[in-house]
Amino acid sequence: MNLRMDGLMVRGSCAIRDVDTSDPRIVARATIGPFKLERFFHYIPFGIIADDAAQFIEQQVTTLLAKQRITSDQATHARSALTTGTNLEVHANDGMVIESIIENRERKVELYAELERILSPSAIIGTNTSSISINALSADLLRPERFVGIHFFNPAHIMKLVEIIPSLHTSTETIERSCRIAQQLGKVPIVVRDVPGFLVNRVVRNYYNEPQRIVTEGAATIEQVDRLLEAAGFRMGPFRLMDLIGVDTNLSVTKSVFEQYFFEPRFQPSRLQQAYVDAGLHGRKSGRGFYPYDDSKQ
Structure with a gap:
């Protein structure tokens, strides 16, 4: 090998x-x-x-x-x-x-x-x-x-x-x-090497973090960001994907990567995501995250 x-x-x-x-x-x-x-x-x-x-x-x-x-x-x-x-x-x-x-x-x-x-x-x-x-x-x-x-x-x-x-x-x-x-x-x-976030979770932080900055700045809505990226070929937009993973779980990983890179600004967690976690809106598993979910249709 x-x-x-x-x-x-x-x-x-x-x-x-x-x-x-x-x-x-x-x-x-x-x-x-x-x-x-x-x-x-x-x-x-x-x-x-x-x-x-x-x-x-x-x-x-x-x-x-x-x-x-x-x-x-x-x-x-x-x-x-x-x-x-x-x-x-x-x-x-x-x-x-x-x-x-x-x-x-x-x-x-x-x-x-x-x-x-x-x-x-x-x-x-x-x-x-x-x-x-x-x-x-x-x-x-x-x-x-x-x-x-x-x-x-x-x-x-x-x-x-x-x-x-x-x-x-x-x-x-x-x-x-x-x-x-x-x-x-x-x-x-x-x-892969043992680096913060390993390979995928390091690369994908930009897929989660930058869209949240765009929404926070008012440049686009959550729905617009997801529709745009899905139209560009991504299987799921970042907000739908965070809901699937768990908004709280995703935030925990972002915080871990941020801390392990000694608080490098490009990995900084989003206040938007923190607000959803604080409100108990954890995604599909809680029935609502960035989107509402009807359990009978999941």
Whole structure:
């Protein structure tokens, strides 16, 4: 596997050995953005470990099935994949566990310590973090060479791209296995450097931030900006996309990138977005964000 870095991204696709991998597990707790989780967990062969997120996930499965957005087989898979409770030890022999909880370094590191205690030494711990440094998350691990970022994008059952983000400690074997797992899930993995926002979330900040400045300055409305960019070929305008991701989640990533770049002005969060978050208008998951949403039509 050629891991020569050129800028932010390894040139070419992940060329990996034929290694044995078991289905990864997602560790999800109530503090996860469960709306994001429901976007992909029933479409791909993940096992899911959850505690009080289980009720929310079941509600999502029931709703999606009623709207015929998933099949009965997908709903059955979703329910069978879900392991409720806090006993992680039943998954001690899993080959890979992907953490997908709240974007909080302390909470994540606490979970990793618990996972390292019970998992096989050969198991990989992956994180679906959107913006937290992989080097920082792996600093206190006993086996940092087995830790890697594996970042999916919304809506994950449609978006093919997955970022594989190694730390300075991550082994080549871990990178190879992570790429293989992503490919088994029908994704296209790229290996990127551990920089703030990684590759996509760094580039896309301009797609979110500049339109908000345009609206704040009164140069165009939210609807006009979205219509213009969609007419130019983008699948979704920035405001519709923020509503899909979660206005609060998107703002959290922007703040993280802004802080990690030592408050560089071009990454500065928008007061407009902060106002929507303060008002509880978090997008589709709350029923209203930059646009109102009728749940029966989603």
